[in-house]
Amino acid sequence: MTELPSTPSEPALVTAVVLSWNTADLAIQTMLSLASGYEHGLRMVLVDNGSVDDSVEVIRKFLKGWEHSASITFVCSPENLGFTGGVNLGTDAALVATPAPDYIWMLNPDAEVNPGTFQELVAVAEESGAEIVGASDRMSNHPRRVGWHRAFWWPPMRAAKLSVGLRWWLGESYPGSCSIFAAALVRKLIDMDGHFQDESLFMYWDERETSLRARSLGASIAMACDAYRVHTGGSALGTSQIAAARQYYLSRNSIVVAKRHLPWWQFWWMLPLHFARDVAFLARLRLQGQHPNERAYVVGAFHAFHGKMGKWKHHPPSP
Numbered sequence: 001m002t003e004l005p006s007t008p009s010e011p012a013l014v015t016a017v018v019l020s021w022n023t024a025d026l027a028i029q030t031m032l033s034l035a036s037g038y039e040h041g042l043r044m045v046l047v048d049n050g051s052v053d054d055s056v057e058v059i060r061k062f063l064k065g066w067e068h069s070a071s072i073t074f075v076c077s078p079e080n081l082g083f084t085g086g087v088n089l090g091t092d093a094a095l096v097a098t099p100a101p102d103y104i105w106m107l108n109p110d111a112e113v114n115p116g117t118f119q120e121l122v123a124v125a126e127e128s129g130a131e132i133v134g135a136s137d138r139m140s141n142h143p144r145r146v147g148w149h150r151a152f153w154w155p156p157m158r159a160a161k162l163s164v165g166l167r168w169w170l171g172e173s174y175p176g177s178c179s180i181f182a183a184a185l186v187r188k189l190i191d192m193d194g195h196f197q198d199e200s201l202f203m204y205w206d207e208r209e210t211s212l213r214a215r216s217l218g219a220s221i222a223m224a225c226d227a228y229r230v231h232t233g234g235s236a237l238g239t240s241q242i243a244a245a246r247q248y249y250l251s252r253n254s255i256v257v258a259k260r261h262l263p264w265w266q267f268w269w270m271l272p273l274h275f276a277r278d279v280a281f282l283a284r285l286r287l288q289g290q291h292p293n294e295r296a297y298v299v300g301a302f303h304a305f306h307g308k309m310g311k312w313k314h315h316p317p318s319p
Contacts, residue, residue: 011041012122016105017090024055026109038071045073047090050080084197084206091196108177111229120227121180124168130222134179135229168222173211178229200309205253212261244293252300
């Protein structure tokens with residue numbers, strides 16, 4: 001497909017990819033919250049990821065006659081493809097649109113963003129030259145830290161923000177709940193491996209693996225200081241309800257990704273350090289009163305070395 005870059009006199013064309021799974025209310029809330037952006041180059045691909053309730057009917061009823069419906073492409077999957085599978089489906093739909101988008105905005109419906117987020121992400125991309133730009137994290141459950149992004153809890157970063165008005169900094173990975181990708185980079189990733197994101201990875205590791213693949217193509221990743229999000233769903237990953245799945249993927253996917261992207265000698269040299277770090281992490285959770293599932297962690301490591309991929313049988317219901 002021929003790339004159609006924006007000229008300096010035109011706003012960048014941004015397409016947000018949003019998933020819904022039995023959450024029609026969140027999807028509609030997200031569409032409404034971004035209404036002012038549709039007049040400034042924003043479009044959306046909303047993917048219903050195999051909902052088993054009446055979400056499809058509710059969303060279609062809402063879109064019928066809504067003034068911004070022309071900016072929304074509604075895609076319905078007949079089955080639950082998982083989060084990454086749904087993202088890939090929405091991204092494919094975004095890339096074949098006419099005119100072609102300049103950026104794909106990955107946005108979770110439960111991520112609350114500040115006004116003008118996608119404009120700021122695009123501005124940072126153009127200023128920094130980064131092909132991926134993520135919004136900073138703002139934790140609403142820390143009263144003393146309200147107004148500071150997570151990176152600026154570190155005093156030197158906070159001082160830089162205050163003294164020189166730091167607008168962005170380069171990072172190693174992006175937040176999957178709110179990031180933009182240059183469409184040209186997404187096409188390169190698809191051409192390289194046949195997919196945008198690896199559907200066999202879950203819980204952070206799809207994002208980390210995509211970051212490594214993008215960086216192998218020479219892409220850089222920036223974090224925007226003045227574009228922030230509060231991801232309410234993301235905080236649930238630390239709850240006891242899905243502790244088993246979290247520990248399983250922590251061990252399995254970290255090993256799988258390391259084997260893919262590290263030289264064999266470096267992988268085997270770092271493996272003991274990897275296990276030592278994770279044991280310390282699980283012990284800290286215990287001391288904090290949380291209840292990690294160490295058995296799931298061991299099973300995940302066993303599956304990693306035996307090439308078992310895909311969704312774990314104890315994976316909790318999710319998009």
